[in-house]
Every structure is written in C-alpha cells, then in structure tokens.
Amino acid sequence: MNSKFAKKYHYLAYLLIAPSIIIVTTFLIYPSLQSLYLSFFRSTPFGNRIIYVGFQNFQRLLTSPAYWNSLTRSIVFTGVTVFISIASALILAVVTNKKIRGAKIYKSLLIWPFAFSFAFSGIIWGVLMHPNVGIMSYYIQLLTTYEFNWINNGTAAFILIIIASSWRMLGYNFIFFIAALQNVSPELLEAADIDGASPVTKFWRITFPLISPITFFLLIMNTLQVFFLTFGVVDVLTQGGPARATDIVTYKLFRDAFLSMRTGYASAQSIILFVFVAVITIIQFKYAGEKVFYQ
Amino acid sequence: MKRKKSTTIFIHLFLIISVFLVSFPIIYAFMVSTLNVNEVYSSPPKLQLGNNLINNYREAWQRSNMGKLLFNSAFISIVTAVGKIALSISAAFAFVYFGNFPGKNILFVMILITHMLPLPIRIVPTYQLMDNLGWLDTYYALTIPFFASATGVLLFRQFYMTVPESLLEASLIDGITPLRFLWSILIPLSKSNIVALFTIEFIWVWNQYLWPLVTTNSARVRVVQIGLKMLIPSDAQPEWNVIMAALIIGVIPPLLVYLTLQKSLVEGFAMQQDK
Numbered sequence: 001m002n003s004k005f006a007k008k009y010h011y012l013a014y015l016l017i018a019p020s021i022i023i024v025t026t027f028l029i030y031p032s033l034q035s036l037y038l039s040f041f042r043s044t045p046f047g048n049r050i051i052y053v054g055f056q057n058f059q060r061l062l063t064s065p066a067y068w069n070s071l072t073r074s075i076v077f078t079g080v081t082v083f084i085s086i087a088s089a090l091i092l093a094v095v096t097n098k099k100i101r102g103a104k105i106y107k108s109l110l111i112w113p114f115a116f117s118f119a120f121s122g123i124i125w126g127v128l129m130h131p132n133v134g135i136m137s138y139y140i141q142l143l144t145t146y147e148f149n150w151i152n153n154g155t156a157a158f159i160l161i162i163i164a165s166s167w168r169m170l171g172y173n174f175i176f177f178i179a180a181l182q183n184v185s186p187e188l189l190e191a192a193d194i195d196g197a198s199p200v201t202k203f204w205r206i207t208f209p210l211i212s213p214i215t216f217f218l219l220i221m222n223t224l225q226v227f228f229l230t231f232g233v234v235d236v237l238t239q240g241g242p243a244r245a246t247d248i249v250t251y252k253l254f255r256d257a258f259l260s261m262r263t264g265y266a267s268a269q270s271i272i273l274f275v276f277v278a279v280i281t282i283i284q285f286k287y288a289g290e291k292v293f294y295q
Numbered sequence: 296m297k298r299k300k301s302t303t304i305f306i307h308l309f310l311i312i313s314v315f316l317v318s319f320p321i322i323y324a325f326m327v328s329t330l331n332v333n334e335v336y337s338s339p340p341k342l343q344l345g346n347n348l349i350n351n352y353r354e355a356w357q358r359s360n361m362g363k364l365l366f367n368s369a370f371i372s373i374v375t376a377v378g379k380i381a382l383s384i385s386a387a388f389a390f391v392y393f394g395n396f397p398g399k400n401i402l403f404v405m406i407l408i409t410h411m412l413p414l415p416i417r418i419v420p421t422y423q424l425m426d427n428l429g430w431l432d433t434y435y436a437l438t439i440p441f442f443a444s445a446t447g448v449l450l451f452r453q454f455y456m457t458v459p460e461s462l463l464e465a466s467l468i469d470g471i472t473p474l475r476f477l478w479s480i481l482i483p484l485s486k487s488n489i490v491a492l493f494t495i496e497f498i499w500v501w502n503q504y505l506w507p508l509v510t511t512n513s514a515r516v517r518v519v520q521i522g523l524k525m526l527i528p529s530d531a532q533p534e535w536n537v538i539m540a541a542l543i544i545g546v547i548p549p550l551l552v553y554l555t556l557q558k559s560l561v562e563g564f565a566m567q568q569d570k
Contacts, residue, residue, distance in 0.1 A: 005393055005473045012473055013393035016385040017402050020443045023382070024405055027421060027440035028412045034420030092313055100306055108554075109314045112321065115550040117502030119520050120542055123527075124320045127327060127535050135323065135340040167320065228413045232504035236524050250415050250505070257419050258509055270416045277411050 032274070038267035050264065057268035066244065067252070067269075073158070074227060074248040081162050081230075082222040085169035086215070092170075093177030094203060107178060114171030118164070119232030125164040126150070126237045150238070154245025157238045161246050164237075165230050172225075173218055180214040181207070220284045224277065249273060328352070328539035335535050347536060355526070355541035360514055364522040368501050369548060371437040371518065376496035378438065380489055383447025388477050390448070391455040392463070409445045414506060425510055436510040437518070441500070447492055454488050455481065494556040498549045519545040 005012075039057055041050040061067045096106045113121065128136045131149040140148050150156040184207055192202050208215075231250040234240060240247035240255065249269065257266035323342070327335060330345035355361065390403060414421070421440065422431075430436040458481065466476050482489075507518045523545055526538050 005467075007394070009393060009473050010396045013389040013396050013399075016389035017406075020382045020386040020406055020448065021402060023440070023443035024409055027424070028409050028417065028443065029405070031417035031420035031424060032412050034423075035417050038419060092310075095306060095310060098306060100303065100310075102307075106310045106314055110317050112550065112553075113317060115498060115553050116546055117504060117520055119502075119504045119524065120546060121320075123523070123538065123542060124324045127539070128320055128323055130535075133335055133340055133535060135342055138338075138340050167317070170317065224413065228415055229505075231415075232502075232520065235504070235508070236527065253415055253418070254505065254509075257422075263419050267419050270418065274411070274416045277413065277416065281411050 035267045035270040035274075038264055039271045040264070041267075042264045043262065053264065057264050058272075060265070061268055061272065066247075069244055070247045070249050070252045073246070074250075077158070077162060077165075077230075077248060078223055078226045081165045081169065081226045082219065084162070084166040086173050086218055086222060088166075089170050089173035089177055090215070093174055093181055094207065097178070097181045107174075110174050111171050113167050114175060116168055116171075117232055118168055118230050119236045121164045121168040122161070122233035122236045125160060125167065129156075129160055129163075152242055154241075154243050157242055157246050160237065161230070161233050161248075164233050165226055169222060169226065173222065176214055176218055177211065180211040184210045216287065220280060223280060227276065228273075324539045325543060327535055328543050330536045332534050332536055336532070345536075348540075351536050351540040352544065355537045355544065358537065359522045359526055359541050360517075361522070361541065361544055363514060364517060364519045364545070365548065367434075367516055368519040368545075371434060372497045372500040374434070374438045375441050375500045376493050378442040379444040379447050379496050380492055382442050383444050383492070384451050384477075384482065384485070384489075387448045387451035387455055388473075388481065390452050392473065392476075406443065406448050407445050409443055418505075418509070422509055431510055432512050432516055434516060437507060437516065444496075450488055450492060451485060454485055458484065490556050494552055497552050501549045 038050070040052060040054060042053045042057070043050050092110055096103050096110070116124070128134050129148055129150060131137055131147070131151055137148040140146060147153075148156050148159075150160040188206055189202055192206060197205070228250060230248065231254065234246050234248055234251045235254075238246045240251045253266055253269045253273070256262045256269065326342065326344055328351055329348040330341060331347040331350075334341050334345050334347075386406060390399065425431050425436045425440075428435070430439075462480060463476065466480065501518075502520065503518075504520045507521050508524075511517055511521065523538070523541050526541055527533050
C-alpha cells in the first residue's frame with residue numbers, strides 16, 4: 001500500500017501497538033528470560049533461597065533416565081497422534097467434499113469433538129475404555145481376549161492418551177481441511193475427470209499439492225499443540241502412570257515445579273522445551289515462510 | 296462425468312461409519328449420564344438410556360457448584376476473547392496503515408515471538424509473577440496474560456492488506472482520521488474474521504486446563520475444567536453417571552458458540568487462504 005496516514009500520525013501507531021507489546025513483554029518475554037535465569041539455580045529445601053549451580057540442572061536432566069523416558073514418550077505420543085489425526089481428518093474432508101447428499105450434515109457431525117477439551121476427551125475415553133465399566137474395553141476383551149486395562153498397564157494407558165488426543169485433534173484438523181478444499185477449483189477436477197483420471201490420481205496430482213500448504217501448517221500446529229497442550233488428558237486419567245508410561249514432558253514439568261517445588265530443575269526443563277519449539281519454528285520458516293498460523 | 300451408483304453408496308456407508316465412530320464417545324457419555332450408579336457398574340456394561348437423567352444432572356449441578364463454574368468459565372472466555380480481538384485489531388491496523396515508522400519490524404517480531412513461548416516454557420516465572428502481583432486466585436491471572444495474540448495480529452494484518460487502497464484514499468481526501476477509518480470502515484469489513492477469532496478463542500479459553508489448575512484454588516474463580524476434575528475422587532469409586540452429566544453440561548456452552556458461529560468460522564478460514 002503506497003498511500004499511508006501522514007507522518008504526523010506515527011505516534012498513534014505506537015499507541016495502538018503498545019497494549020500488545022506491554023502484555024507480550026510482561027507475561028511472555030520477561031518470564032521466559034526468567035526461566036532461563038532460574039535454570040542455573042537450585043532452590044533450598046524450604047524454597048526461600050536460590051543457589052547458583054551452573055549447568056548442574058541440565059546435567060542432571062540429560063543424564064536422568066526418567067527424563068529421557070519422558071522425552072521419548074512425548075515424542076512418540078506426539079508423532080503418532082499427529083499422524084492419526086491429520087491423516088483421518090484429510091481422508092474425511094476429501095470424502096465429504098464430494099458432491100453427495102447430506103454432505104453438510106456429515107460435516108457438522110464430524111467437527112464436534114473440537115468443542116471438547118483434552119481433559120474432557122480424556123474423561124470420556126477413559127470411561128469408554130475403563131477396565132470395570134467401559135463398553136469398549138469389555139468388547140475388546142470379549143473379541144480378542146486382550147485385557148485393555150489402562151489403570152494397571154502402561155502400554156494400554158499410553159494408547160489411551162493417544163486415542164483421546166487424536167479424537168480431539170481430528171475435529172480441529174477437519175475444519176481446516178474443509179476450508180482449504182473449498183479453494184480447490186471444481187473445474188480442475190472436472191477437467192481431470194474428462195481425461196479419465198482415477199480418484200486416487202486426482203487426489204495426489206491435483207488436490208494434495210493444492211492443499212499441501214495447509215497440511216504443512218497443520219503438521220506444525222498439531223505438533224506444538226499435542227506436545228504442549230495435552231496435559232489435561234494425562235492429569236485427569238493417569239497422572240503420568242502407571243510406572244511413568246504416560247509421564248509426558250509437560251506433566252513431568254508440572255510435577256517438578258508445583259508438587260516437588262524444584263523450580264530450578266523445572267525451569268531447566270522449560271528451556272529444553274524451548275529448544276524443541278525453536279527447532280519446529282526454524283523448520284516452519286524455512287519451508288513455509290510467513291504463513292498465517294493458528295494456535 | 297456421472298459417478299457410479301455403487302460408488303455413491305460406498306461413500307455414504309464410509310461416512311456413516313465414520314460419523315458413528317467420531318460421535319459414539321459423545322453418545323456414550325450421554326447414555327452414561329442417564330444411568331444410576333448400579334447400572335454404571337453392572338457387567339456387561341450397559342449401552343442404553345436409563346431413568347436417572349434428572350437426578351444425575353441435579354446432583355452434578357449441586358455437587359460441582361455448576362452455576363458458578365459456568366459463570367467463571369464464560370466470563371474469562373468472553374473477556375479474553377474480546378481483549379485479544381481488540382488488541383490484535385489495533386496492532387494490525389498500526390502495522391498496515393502507518394508506513395515504515397522506526398522500530399516497526401522489531402515490534403512486529405516481538406509479537407510474533409509469542410508463538411515460540413507456550414505456557415510450559417515460562418510457567419514457573421509467570422506463576423511467581425502472578426504471586427508477586429497478588430493475582431493468584433483472581434480473574435486477572437486467568438485473563439490479562441492472554442490478551443496478546445500473534446495469531447490475531449497476523450489474521451487482521453493479512454486481511455487489511457487486501458482492503459482496496461481506494462477506500463483509504465477516498466477517506467483521506469474526506470479528511471477522515473485514522474481511528475475513524477478503523478472504526479467505521481475496517482472493523483465492519485472484518486466482521487467474519489472477528490467472529491472466527493472469537494469462536495476459536497472462546498473455545499480455547501474455555502478448555503484451558505493447566506493454567507487455571509496452578510493459579511486458582513478457591514471456588515470463587517474455579518472454572519468448569521477444574522471443577523469437573525474435582526468430581527473424580529482418587530480414593531473411591533467414581534460416580535461416572537454424575538461426572539458424565541457434569542461433563543455434558545460443561546461442553547454445551549462451547550458447543551453452542553461453535554454451532555452458532557460455524558458458518559462464519561468456515562468462511563473466515565476460507566477467506567484467509569485467498570491469495
């Protein structure tokens with residue numbers, strides 16, 4: 001845009017931006033720097049004083065099997081959840097986007113998990129798969145003889161948090177894919193029809209390249225969301241157990257910070273998580289440049 | 296080209312099964328919320344509606360102090376969503392229409408950086424800050440720290456950049472002030488973006504869990520998510536029928552917001568991607 005408000009209004013620009021900057025500085029940037037600072041300290045048993053310990057917190061974290069367990073589990077949990085929820089949302093979006101009767105009804109019935117929180121999703125799936133009361137675990141055992149007991153069995157608990165999180169993310173991804181598919185021109189697909197292209201060819205040659213920016217964007221957003229925001233699922237269901245099988249990084253951080261009051265040790269974990277975000281952000285900017293992103 | 300009839304039937308079958316799989320957990324939650332506690336614990340598990348609906352919902356409402364929970368969640372969700380939208384609009388406006396004022400890029404990057412700082416990265420110091428400000432256990436802690444939004448600024452900035460220049464030029468000739476231009480021309484034009492952002496943010500705040508868990512303690516400011524968790528006892532057999540009733544009540548507001556705004560939401564998103 002060439003013509004702008006005259007220079008005399010520059011002061012107004014600063015005034016308009018100031019509220020955002022004040023919030024960002026006070027509640028985001030400053031505390032993040034504090035995290036970095038605190039990560040070099042250890043708090044005394046009564047929490048009234050902090051002692052400088054250099055890199056000791058990081059050293060202890062990176063040599064701790066419990067932390068590696070937490071990291072690996074988080075990465076596997078995130079990877080699997082993101083894959084399941086994006087792939088299924090994409091398939092469903094492509095199918096509902098076809099000219100069929102009742103497409104609208106199908107769409108609205110597929111979106112509603114989006115309104116549920118991770119904690120709510122966790123509770124519902126926890127009951128569905130509950131070893132004593134759950135209808136799904138009951139039939140799983142009846143049909144396969146496998147006892148899906150997420151209360152005692154680590155693997156089952158881990159699978160449960162994946163299912164509960166994927167279900168919640170499915171609705172979110174579905175909305176974005178639906179919106180993206182609206183921009184794929186029907187003429188292009190009809191032209192391909194005339195050339196006798198099969199549905200699979202049409203998808204991989206036309207639809208998928210056109211929606212690949214949104215897919216990439218969802219990949220990034222999902223990774224961050226599942227990695228950082230699934231705390232609720234674990235807190236309502238397993239509290240990290242059984243035997244630390246669901247002790248994802250955010251849950252461990254919460255325990256160390258607010259239950260054991262080890263602020264330095266917890267802050268060091270925050271900094272390690274920041275490295276994770278930084279890597280994701282670099283990938284994002286490298287491959288997508290500045291695209292609109294959503295939480 | 297006409298699709299074969301068998302293909303169409305197959306598509307419908309596929310979608311019906313998918314819809315069932317996605318919706319089943321919710322239907323099941325509702326069914327459980329109508330049973331009595333003996334039915335919940337009977338074996339094999341029951342997949343049916345019971346007669347205890349009214350009792351369960353009344354019990355859930357009273358036991359969790361649901362009225363207060365709903366009010367608190369609604370209050371913080373609306374305040375946060377409105378705060379975010381207001382701050383995003385004003386910042387985006389400044390970034391698009393005021394030329395290259397000194398420090399513009401740094402300020403823009405400072406706002407974008409919020410994307411790199413999710414709560415777990417700063418939770419200990421932010422909690423301490425709330426403590427120092429005396430904001431623990433207040434609405435302040437649940438709203439104000441979330442007013443800034445990189446998403447919102449980007450969304451409105453992108454939209455403003457597509458607004459035809461002639462609109463601005465015409466208003467400049469008429470001697471309209473910047474704030475007047477923002478209020479009477481830009482904001483009405485960005486209605487669908489505002490609605491989309493409001494929906495997303497409302498649901499987002501409503502469903503927040505970790506932050507209210509660490510910063511609130513008293514019933515005065517307790518939100519739905521935390522209230523529901525407190526219905527699950529750690530040492531006794533949970534009354535899942537009552538818990539599910541509370542859950543259903545607790546998901547109605549975000550669901551309603553979503554359903555009423557669904558249309559504009561999809562439009563708002565579609566618009567963003569226009570090149």
